[in-house]
Each structure stands twice: as C-alpha cells, then as structure tokens.
Amino acid sequence: MQTLRQFQAIFQGFLSRHSFQNLPQELYEPVNYILSIGGKRLRPVLLLISHSLFDREVEKALPAALAIEVLHNFTLLHDDIMDAAPLRRGKPTVHVKYDLNTGILSGDVMLVYAYHHLIQVEDKSKIAQLLSVFNRVAIDVCEGQQYDMNFEEREEVTLAEYLKMIELKTAVLIAGAMEMGALLGNASRNEAHHLSEFGRNIGIAFQLQDDLLDTFGDPSKFGKKVGGDIVQNKKTYLVLKALEVANNSTRRDLEACFSMPEITEPAKVETVIDIFNHLKIKELTELEKKKYLETAKCHLAAIPVSEERKVILKDLANQLMGREI
C-alpha cells in the first residue's frame, strides 16, 4: 500500500503538470498562484485513497482528484473575498495580491475548469454519477458559506445550526471526494455510502480541531496567532458550547467580553479562555470531536475490504483522535 506521503506526491505531480500556460495571463496567473501556495491536498488525496481501496490504478482517479482540489481552491478564493481575508496560508490572498475583479473572474474560470477536469476521467460511464455528487457538493458549499455569513449578522446561533453549517461548508466536500473515489473504483453503492460518511464525520472533526487549535493551539506549531477567533468574536463551537453550558452569570460575563470593543486584545483573550477553562470547554469539544471520529471509524469498519487497505484511513482518524492539545 502507498503511504499518505506517496499519495500526496502523486497528486502534486499531476497538479504541477496541469498548471495554466493559457492566455490571457491576467486571468490564469492568479489561478496558478492560489493552486501553488499549497495546503496538504487533503481532499484530492482522500479521493485517491478511497479509490485505492477498490482499484490499485491511481491514475484513473487523478482527473477527479484535480477537479476536487480546483473546486476547493475556487471556494477559498471567493470566500477570502467575502471574508475580506488578507492572508491565505501565510501569503496574500488573490484579491489583495491582484484585485477584486481578478479574484471574482479567476475564481469563476476555476469552477469551470473543475468540471473540465472531472470529465477527463477515463471511464466515461461514470461521468453522470460523478457530476451528480460534484454538483451537490458545490451547492452545499455555497449554502454553507451563506449560512456562515448569515450567522455573523445574527445574535443567536444554536450548536445544531453551527454543526450543520460546518457540515455544508467543510465536511460535504471531503465526503463527496471520498464518494467519488469509491464510485470511480467500482465500489458498491453501500461501500461508497460508508466512505462518504467516513469523510463527512472526519470533516466535522477536522473543523472542531481547527476551532480548538485557534484558541488552545501551541503558537509555535499552529502557524497563526492563537486567539484570533476570540478577537474577531467568531461564533465557534467553543463559544456556542460555552453559552449553552454556562449559568446565567457566566453567560453574561462571556457576552460582555464579546460586546466590549474597548477591552484590550490580550485581556479579552485571557478572560474568554478563563471562562472556557472554568466550563471545561476544551474537554467538551474534544469529546464531541471524538464522537465524530468514532462514527467515522464505524463506517470504515463496515467496508468489506482487507484491513491492510484501510490502515491508512484508520491511521488518519487515530492521528486526529490522539492529537490532544
């Protein structure tokens, strides 16, 4: 079996061979830029791994993996505009490095190319099924981003609404990638379903991990300033959980932190973390994350392929499980 790193290298090679030399350069250079600034290529790699459970010829799944990575980066590009984000993976975002119009139009052409790559798969009989999954995923991601923006404007958001939002915005893309890999590998409908559910559950776990890292991560490993979500008053799982379990007095203290702009940044972060610690929010969030990871592992266990082939996915879930902060 190939290792995670080997799958990453195979995908990276394929991606590099598909960089744009097309004209007009103003349209395509930003596409190469955002695709080059990296990330772990988690989604396409999971598609390839899912495919590898059923078919060893990784090449057959590469066009679909590229489609998923291009779709993902398209959503990052446009989300960064909507969130007015200055940086992505430590580099200037496209609309900052170039301009707003470039950000919009280069993103648009990426979405079209995602479809273009998808239909390059060798097995044309799979195209209709792949497109059906791909369309649903792309629609869900748009809806998730809209809910995310809506929540910023709203006073009250429930934990259930938050979980639904991160499912749409993050988890369905991972689920869809794994479902597509399975479909391309001629998995049964049932097997594809279990892989999709595995992806959906680890996707939600990943997002909860992200929320944890932003507040409790080791600054030397995390790569961005710890407490950023608190400074920005973001309604993360941690905050929503705290509001749910706090008594009236603690809830008022927490709400006061988020409504007092004059409070100094480090003091605000410190006060909120004190409240989180008092309410055991870190532990409660870890528990929730583990619940999703356990569910993911159940779905993996239900797939009737050899343990040897599944070990890479089990390791991935275990790594995430063990990564206490």
Next chain:
Amino acid sequence: MQTLRQFQAIFQGFLSRHSFQNLPQELYEPVNYILSIGGKRLRPVLLLISHSLFDREVEKALPAALAIEVLHNFTLLHDDIMDAAPLRRGKPTVHVKYDLNTGILSGDVMLVYAYHHLIQVEDKSKIAQLLSVFNRVAIDVCEGQQYDMNFEEREEVTLAEYLKMIELKTAVLIAGAMEMGALLGNASRNEAHHLSEFGRNIGIAFQLQDDLLDTFGDPSKFGKKVGGDIVQNKKTYLVLKALEVANNSTRRDLEACFSMPEITEPAKVETVIDIFNHLKIKELTELEKKKYLETAKCHLAAIPVSEERKVILKDLANQLMGREI
C-alpha cells in the same frame, strides 16, 4: 413550425417552473431576481430552434436551454460587479440591490445549477458532448470578459482584437447554444458545426448592432441614453474603426475628445458623432455587420433540412440585416 414567440413562451414556462424555493433564502432570492428581470431569452430560444430543425419534441432540449440561460445570467451578474454597473434591464443590479458578497455567492451557485440543469437532459448519452461544448463556452466567456477589462486599461486596441473579444464574450455563447441544440437533436457533426457558425456570426452581428444603437439609436425605442458609450470612452467598434480610417488630423481630434474630461457631455457626444459621420462610420459598421449576417446565412443554407424548418432562423437574420438605424 412554431414561431419565435411560441418558443419564448415555452421556455418562459419552463423557467418559471424552476424558480428556487430552496434555503437559505439570502442565497436564492437574488438568483430568482436576476432570472425574473427578463430579456428576450435569445440564447435558450436559439438552442430550442436549433434542436427543432432535427427533432420536433421541444421538451428534450429544455434542460439544456435552461442551463444556457442560467449560465448567461451568471455571467451578467458577475460582469455587473466587475463593471460596477448600477442597472441591468432598467432594474438595480444584484450587488446594488443586495450587496457584493451576495452578488459573488449567488452567481457562484448559479454556475453550479447551470451544470445541474444540463445533466437533467433525458438522453444521458449526450451528456459528455454537451459538457464539452458548455465548458468551452464558459471558459471563452471568462476569457472574453478578461480581455474586455484589459482593453479598458490599454491605450491601443486593434479592430481584430476587439472582434476577437466580442466573439469570446458574446458570440461563443450563442454558437454553443445552437451547437448543443443540434447535438441534442441528433444532428450530424457537420450540421452542428454549421449551426454553431450561424450562431457565432449572428452573435458578432448582434454586438455590432448594439454598438450602433448606443450611438445612433432612436432614444424612444432604445430604452437607454444614446451616446453612453461615447461618454464612458468605451473602445467600441465605431471608435476603433474611426481611429483606423481617420487621417492624422481627424484622429487627433477624436483622441482629444476622449482625453478631455472637462468637455461637457452633450458637446462631446455631438463632436464625436460629427467625426463618425464625416468618416461614414455608421455605414462602415453596417457593412461589417452585414458581412457577418451573410456568412451566417451561408452556414444556414448549407444545412440539409427543409426550408420550412429554417425559415425562423432566416427571418431572424433578415430582421437584423434590415434593421438600419
């Protein structure tokens, strides 16, 4: 044979039955809005007419026609943001009526739904071919918009570059719509090619007609202020042709108009029109438009179906041909 108006009514009915009731409302209401503010539905209707040359069952082509109309309106929505346009068909543009983020995200989801509609065609064996045309068209439209934006920044644009730009931005979508209609009607490759070329040529003729109307149109019929392109210093076919045929002295006069912001609007429009008249720009542009329409009619003539079935397309070309200003 059905009339143009009948095809419009059939398409309009289908479009109405596909308005969005989905949530979140913030995402889908702007989509319903832009799709409801009208237009002549030229592109989907041409797809249906093209299909009708080979197959009388119009229903078979409706999902593809809807895909083309949704793609077209997606490009309008995002182009209006990039061009900072306040109005579309006399109504506020989406980013003005709602906001920038809504404009971006609702546009994105429209592009995904265009693909969703496309793959609803009954004859699934056609999907790969349809997608290949559709992707090429969507990419060309993005490239055309980029060239259009580039030209605004550039001092010199040649007529050939301008014609290439309007071909990408406008004509390929009409060409692609007609090619897709033909493919769905089981036309031969050759027949589909001729219909595509018919569409491409009338598409360019339409754009030249638009350029003419903006400067020489009857204000009571045209629906917007005559001379808008001149006021905005737009590099239209008229201007580029004038710069090509003018002697040095007249060229300097024309360039002076476009570089003098202090000149009062009506005086500027009047002076430019005087120069156009002196150089017979209206007649030269009419001639160019007719050249494209003649080519379109040649391609139509080359298609071996009964004259009776083609009459609606011939009428369309003749109407455009005869519409002197």
